[in-house]
Amino acid sequence: MRMRAVLPGPAALAALVLAVRLGLSPLKNFDLFFHLAGGRFVLEHGFTRVDPFSVTGTAGWVPHEWGFGVLCIALIHTLGAAGPAMLIAALVASNAVLLWTALGQASAGHRGLVALAAFGCILAVHAPTWPQERPFHLGHLLFTACVLGVQAWRTGNERVLWFFPLLGAAWANLHGSWLLGPALLGASAVGLALDTPGVETRRRAARAVGFAVAMFLAAGLGPDGPRIYLYPLQHSLLSSTQGIVEWRPLNMDLRASWAYLALAGAALFAVGGAPVRKLAILLPAAVLGVAAIKVQRHAPFAAVLLALALMEHAVQSRGEAPATTPGLLKRLDLFIEGWSLRSRNILWPALALVALTGVHLASPRTLEQGVNRAVIPLGALEALRKQPPGRVLNPFVIGGPISYFAGPDYKVFIDSRNDPFPLSIHEDHDKLVWGEPGWEEALTRYDPDYLLWESGNPGNILLDSLRARGGWREESRDGNYVLWVRERTIAAGHP
Template sequence: MARRLAAIALLLLVAIAAVGPIRSYDFFWHLATGRWIVEHHALPVYDPFAVASAHVPWINGEWLFEVGLYDGYSLAGFPGISFLNALFVAVIFAGALWFASSTTDVAVATVAAAAGFAGASDRLGVRPAAAAALLVVLALAILTSSITVTRMGIAYAALTIIWINTHPSAVLAPVLAAAMLLIDLRRWPVAVASAIALLVNPFGWRAIAAPLRLTRLVGSGEFVNAEWLPSYPSLFPLLYATIAVGVAMFIFVHEKRNNAARFAVFVVLAILAVQHVRNQGLYFAALPLILPPLMGLSRNQRIALGALSAIALGWALIRADRRVGIDDLRFPVRAVARLQASALPGNIYNVDQFGGYLEWMFYGQRRVLTDGRNELFRDFIAEDSRARHDSRVWHALLARYHADLAVDEYQRQKIEVIDAASGERRFLPASLVRYRRRDWALIAFDDAAMVFARRAAYPPGVVERLEYRYLVPDDPSIRYASDTIRLAARAEVERAKREIGDLNVVRALEKGARD
């Protein structure tokens, strides 16, 4: 009874705490890909969305998740996705508690699941990695069950097939199965069946090689992706705290031989989580199942563990963002809506984090330059990095890709420029340097991005009717040359309030034009 009540309580509390807006930058290119697959009844051989991607076969090992995501969106819309994902995350940790509590005290399983959710709550948005976290839990549940080797092999092979078509972390499946050989060598068919099952995907062995190549690419230092950075103790103290507790438990547990397999899996997942931020979700989801079991706790010990569980869940509940749908502080929702309303044609230059959103919003209408699929944009990433530091390379890049529009992020750091005539050095807002106002017009903005249109690409007067001529959103406190210009800027602020809304950036611009 206690086991059932704990699982139900955790399911409800995590479901409440996990409700939040769509924040993953990759969400939208996954959604667009799911739509493409459903509409074409096939997988795209090459990237159908961006103009700067390499013309190489796209090994998309997450297609099954993408189809499910598009079906979920078609059923529930963006607000519904927020609720469905919250329930999905709750199932992950309630399931981990349920399976773990079959061999350990329910209080231990509960505190491990609560700590796991608190640690992983920022990593389990609407993304394939969340599905992988559930698959890790199910994999460990199968491997630690008492079913026959034959049934285990069949069930585990089936799960591996789903996993390899959902997320590249499926390469861990035979590794986890091999770890179980430390307690029973007769389970070798399970590991072999899992290794063979990895090949059951549309890409064969290339689906296995792709994540390994991507790991090497990220490790080369050619670009920086926050998800691939190490998990520093100062930023992720709970990760290191749980690792320390886990190590202590394995040191003091009496039946070390019987827990050898758990320890091996614990070490593998902990190392992966420490190496890369993106792997934390796998570790935290599996935590209740990879700690050594503890039984026979006293009443006071259970109360203490219950209090720790309440603290972990309470912390997650307090810091939760319970908005639903798209996070308009993270995505340029209003700015892109203005761009859509303008009906201006042309390729869009964009920073990678906005690529997926633009691909979804302009699906089938136009192509963007890049998105978060780093493996397809290796050459462009290097080119874009050079362009950010050399104006000649920058303008050549825009010309090369025929980018007549741009959706760019805010860069608070100003850029040093040198006046060719006087030699004077000045620091200017990045938008005034990259999008020179004689060539580009600011036509929309919001708290996430600015939208620019190249004047020469459109008939006279078209861009000018949309333009915010005097506002500089990435430097609201810019000094105006005259009172006349300041008054014109104030008028544009009032227009922005009507067209875009009373946003943070609009209020900052209003203050700058008033002071």
């Protein structure tokens, strides 16, 4: 028993490595900084429907993920620059442990070779998201919590249904994937009713559907109010959304996509060979599984359901395994299962997170010290902050860092929030980047005071054109970025 208390299991080893790796990583994701800017603005000024960071965001500010920004700002005040990195480390490590728990629940506690392979595929699908300090890590963790809640309900725990509305209220203020929660609970309830016909099952299913509706409605208990109900649909239908990489179909150039397809294929094989098919897991897995092929950002969520479908149906053939499984694989399966039963999954990653937190508490670094300067041009941003407030023409990825490091008085042309900006602004952005016809009119309409732009291709197209026209001077050069100041700003004495 003592050995069992300290022996790390498969999930513990994965979580331990991820916790240390991510907890020590410098901050580098562009999107993190518009969340930081938004969180700081909420803490200082409260919520507003008017975009505080630009004059082009006429569609209004929708801070539906404000909770992530506020949480990161609070952690920065405590841990310094390591705060967001430690948050991501804790979320990813916790999710790994809970995913292993969910696989055990789906396989009636039999976590052998198949479970380890399914777990590995899930991690491979999630892997591209790990280096990014973004709120979808909260979405992944809350989705896994929702999965565990549904599993508990399916085994007869009716009290767990009260957990779902609370989860929905929190989830909707942390990440835009909140709609998956009520969809999962509702689809699982319908599937269970089809699996086990009967009056009592129908009553249980109807009650669960009612709580799924309550979970959906609870999402409106936030600053965006009832508008949040239509936001996921509205955002997915935006023309500008279709150009975002993660909203495109599954990219077969990525290893994560092949891991996803391997998991889907294994699940189909297991379902096809099972004597009983369970619609309670197949219904949500099929819907989300197909959606992930169309929109690759759904793949981390769909991979979890596909793995659970695989485990729930593979376990039905467990009794036939000795006659059909080669001896070496059988022994390996028994070894992994024994290892899983004798180990714990929380101790070591928890100790690593506590130790890293202690290190950061003892010597917190400023945010500037904890940023990857090869990615974020802090020198150019510092030079901008020394200029009078004004309008900044910028590529969309750097808009968030401008709003955070320079402040909301420096109005960005666009940033990667995407939805506040009407289609015309996205079109003007493309014209400016690629030098397409109409770029000069777009420049005149925005009338910028500063230009913070990439100097490499294709950024050199605009720089060469403006250099030929004159009226700008270079103030700072930092890596692949340059800061130019419009000469009329200096001559007029104001932006």
